[in-house]
Amino acid sequence: MDAPLLRKGLLCLLLAFCFAISQANAGSPGGDFQLTDQTGKPFGLEQLRGKLVLLFFGYTYCPDICPTELSSVVAVLDALGDEADEVQGLFISLDPARDSPKVLRNYTHYFSQGLIGLTGSQAQIDRVAQQYQVRYRRHELANGGYSLDHSANLYLIDRQGALVAVVPYGLPPEHLLKLVNDLLDHGG
Numbered sequence: 001m002d003a004p005l006l007r008k009g010l011l012c013l014l015l016a017f018c019f020a021i022s023q024a025n026a027g028s029p030g031g032d033f034q035l036t037d038q039t040g041k042p043f044g045l046e047q048l049r050g051k052l053v054l055l056f057f058g059y060t061y062c063p064d065i066c067p068t069e070l071s072s073v074v075a076v077l078d079a080l081g082d083e084a085d086e087v088q089g090l091f092i093s094l095d096p097a098r099d100s101p102k103v104l105r106n107y108t109h110y111f112s113q114g115l116i117g118l119t120g121s122q123a124q125i126d127r128v129a130q131q132y133q134v135r136y137r138r139h140e141l142a143n144g145g146y147s148l149d150h151s152a153n154l155y156l157i158d159r160q161g162a163l164v165a166v167v168p169y170g171l172p173p174e175h176l177l178k179l180v181n182d183l184l185d186h187g188g
Contacts, residue, residue, distance in 0.1 A: 028163070029131065029132050029133045029155075029163055029166070030131065030132060030155065030157065030162065030163030031045075031131050031161075031163075032044060032045045032046050032161060033045055033124075033127070033128045033131065034120075034124070035092065035118040035119060035120040035124055035125075035128065036101060036118065036119050036120050037101065037116055037117065037118055038101050038102075038104040038105035038108060038116065038117040038118075038119075039101060039105065040101045043116070043118055045157070045161060046161060048088050048090075048157075048161075049159065049160065049161055050159050051086055051087060051088045051159060052086060052087045052088070052156065052157065052158060052159060052180060052183055052184065053087070053088050053089075053090055053155075053156070053157035054073050054076065054077075054087060054088070054089045054090065054154060054155075054156060054157075054176070054180070055090045055092065055132070055154070055155040055156075055157060056069050056070065056073065056089075056090070056091055056092070056152075056154050056155070057091075057092045057093075057094055057129060057132070057134045057136070057150060057151070058070075058091065058092075058093070058094060058150060058152070059093050059094050059095035059098070059099055059148050059150070060093065060095070060098065060099050060103055060104065060107040061095065061098060061147065061148075062147075062148070062150075063147075065150075065152045065169060066091075066152075067111075069152060069154060069169060070089075070091060070108075070111045070115065071111060072154075072172075072173040072176065073089045073111075073115070073154070073176075074089070074111050074112045074115070075173040075177075076173050076176050076177045076180060077089060077112065077114065079173070079177050080177070080180065080181075080184075083184055084114075086184060087180060087184075088114075088116065089112065089114065089115045089116070090115070090116050090118060091104070091107075091108055091115055091116070091117045091118065092117075092118045092119075092125070092128060092129075093117065093118065093119045093125070094125060094129065094134070094136045094148055094150055095148055096119045096120060096121060096122055096124075096125055097122070099117075099119050100119065101117070101119060104117030104118070104119055105117060132155055132163075133151075134150065134151050134153075135150065135151045136148050136149065136150035136151065137149045137150075152169035152170075153166045153167060153168055153169060154166075154167040154169070154176065155167075156176075156179060156180070156183070158183060164183065165179055167179065
């Protein structure tokens with residue numbers, strides 16, 4: 001068996017294993033939610049039925065993980081060409097105190113006009129983070145500011161709103177593109 005094919009097979013097994021472990025640890029993650037989009041309007045995940053969703057949690061002050069992952073999401077959308085209309089990127093802020101709708105609009109539009117940024121009250125954000133088993137913690141800085149330590153998985157949601165894959169941070173965009181293409185090809 002050639003090395004690239006073996007790597008792809010091992011990656012698929014790793015992704016399936018990570019998703020299976022996350023399902024076994026705390027029930028089934030995912031589900032609908034209601035938040036506020038970057039225009040200040042109410043937004044519910046059910047509005048995206050019929051599209052695949054690439055969902056990422058983070059915050060706009062994040063120095064490295066969030067920009068890297070959002071760049072990967074945009075790279076996947078760009079690589080899809082005409083099929084990109086069937087996929088929506090979502091970014092949920094874990095920092096509603098600093099990430100207002102206007103801040104989120106400017107941040108997401110830096111990466112792509114098509115990304116949707118979401119925020120809400122701290123209670124709403126906590127509830128959605130718990131649904132998706134996202135872990136985060138405020139870390140106080142010496143200068144009086146703060147940062148957030150947060151899990152950095154990407155969530156792939158099918159056209160019916162079901163979570164179908166939890167993609168670990170750091171995998172190349174090509175791997176996410178393969179998952180998305182497989183779902184698009186099979187009507188997922």
